[in-house]
Amino acid sequence: MRAIGAEGLLHDVRHTGNAWAAGSGVGLRDLMARMSHDSERAAIIYQHEARGADAAIADAIDAHVESEQGKGDDDDGASGTVGHAG
Numbered sequence: 001m002r003a004i005g006a007e008g009l010l011h012d013v014r015h016t017g018n019a020w021a022a023g024s025g026v027g028l029r030d031l032m033a034r035m036s037h038d039s040e041r042a043a044i045i046y047q048h049e050a051r052g053a054d055a056a057i058a059d060a061i062d063a064h065v066e067s068e069q070g071k072g073d074d075d076d077g078a079s080g081t082v083g084h085a086g
Helices: 009-023 028-035 040-049 052-070
Strands: none
Touching: 009 028, 009 040, 028 040
16 A cells, blocks of 8 residues: 555544444444454444434434323323333
8 A cells, every 4th residue: 555655544444434333323342343353442432432322312312202292191191201101
């Protein structure tokens, strides 16, 4: 790669792929397997970089709560209870 002036290109491509994988929400062990790492350290670093996952999780929780609150306004009095199997 040095001959074509692309030193570090493979590292950059691998880094980008790992960052995207971490951002997809995969678990630590799956990310480690994809990266071919035995240590959790590198995978945790990539997961930390994928902070946007926190917003997606919070949005999903909000949507679930709102959905549950909209159910059963005329049921047995447990309306708005998260996890209610009415």
